Amino acid sequence: MKKTFNHSVKEYLESVSLNEKQFEQLMVMQERYVYKPIRRRRKKRLPWYRIAGFGSLLLLGIIVITMTDFLNVIDNNSHHYGHVSSSVIQRIADEAATNHLKMKPLEVESLEISKVQGYFSNLDFEPYSAQPLASNVQIALVGGRYCSIQGSKAVQLRYKDRQGDYVTLFETAYSTVLFEKLPNIDRGETPVVTYTKGIKVSMWVENGIVLISTEKFR
Amino acid sequence: MTLNKQQLDQLYRYCYVLTTDCDNAYDLLQTAVQKYLEKPIRQSAATLPYIRKIIRNQFIDDARQAKCIAFEPIENTETIALDTMTLDNILINEELANIVWSVLDAAERETMYLCSIEGYTAAEISAETNVPRGTVLSRIYRIRHKVMQVFDQQGISMGRNKVGEE
Structure with missing residues (x-):
């Protein structure tokens, strides 16, 4: 018997169907989803005391971190400069380095320290x-002259090493107003060492006198 | 919405059209129904097209995983049929219909199914399968061409309303 192609295809496909077992399985699958719908997570609201607790902890954490940083900064300054702010150190170093580089004529020339x-x-x-x-x-005294450091009357003693480079030692009376708390080597503290204008500058307090040593940076 | 026997059979046939194997068709249907149940849609009228879309996508994914081409691309320059009615002009017996069915590829079988079983027009098939209408018409032309080739091999002359007559 001849049929249209569409009709033949329809007839052929309609003979294809699920068997009882397959149908049952699919129905069971559907029922499982109908009776056990997917649980949707409800957004739980946190109680006010928990929110407050979290907020307090966060605030405390911020305060602790801030304070730790602050204390670290102070501690770092004290460690490196013996309770002297970096700006004071820089100011003193700049002035000493400038005086060292100017090489003004010596007022007294002698190899003996007692004469100078x-x-x-x-x-x-x-x-x-x-x-x-x-x-x-290996340095030898050359002479000295008057000068000033931070407006305080001072002397500079000029030395010369074997290579012909000069080393200058500045001395002035110690004042905490001008020099804050420079490291005191009498108490076992280490001198502050800094570099400016190509000059190595070391400063410390010894026997109540501020000593600043400058030399060419090697 | 719970799917009844008639709807499940309808979807199972669609799976069979794509896979041409009863076991694979059932596996495909089971996967698709499960996916639908996990994420159902509200409009009950669009349920079957929606599940057919899941089936189609799943079939393409499976074919990609198996590294076989499920839907061959069709050149745009290929001759196209005028409409889906051209297939209705072919008279054929059951035996020849089975032979023809076996030489069609998945895309052609799908087009044939939507055309013959669902009664869709080329535009509706295009909308459901998300392919251009021209491609659908090209597939219909190719189906007709394959039918003619089967007839030639069987030594049957083909003419309007006389196709398959001895």
């Missing part, structure tokens, strides 16, 4: 025969 010290009679402190913190220990 004897020249500085117009001071409010007794010049101290300290050794500059020079990298090269």
Whole structure:
């Protein structure tokens, strides 16, 4: 019997159907979803006391972190500069380095420290025969002259090393107003060392006198 | 919405059209129904087209995983049929219909199903399968062409309203 192609296809496909077992399985699957609908998570509201608790903890955390940072900054400053602010250190170093570089003529020239010290009679402190913190220990005194550091009357003693480079040692009376709390090597503290204008500047307090040593940076 | 026997059979046939295997068709239907149940739609009228879309996508995914081409691309320049009615002009017996069915690819079988069983027009098939109308008409032309080839192989002359007559 001849039929149209569409009709034949329809007839052929209509003979295809699910068997009882397959149908049952699909019905069971559907029932499972009907009777056990997908649980949707409800957004739980946190009680006010929990929100307040979390807020307090967060605030406390921020305060602790801020305070720790603040204390670290203070601690870092004290560690490096012996309770001297970095701006004071920089100011002193700049002035000492400038004086070192200018190489103004010496007012007294002698290889003996006693003769040079004897020249500085117009001071409010007794010049101290300290050794500059020079990298090269083979240095010899050349002479000295009056100068000022941070507006305070000071002396500068000029030394020369074997390579012909000069090392300058500045001495002035110690004042906490001008120099804050520079490291005191009498208490075992380490001198502050900084670099400016190509010059290595070391500063410390020894026997109540501020000593600033400058030399060419090697 | 719970699917009844008639609807499940209808969907099972669609799966069978794509897979041409009863077991694979059932697996495909089961996967699609499960996906539908996990994410059902509210409009009951659009349920069957929606599940057919799930079935189609799942079939394409499976074919990609198996690295076989489920739907061959059709050149735009290919000759197209005028409309879906051209298939209705072919008279054929049951035996030849089975042979023809076996030489059609998945896309052609799907087009044939939507045309013969669902009674869709080319535009409706285009909308449901998301392919251009021209492509649908090209597929119909190819189906007719394959039918003619089967007739040639069987030594049967083909003419309007006389196709398959001895």
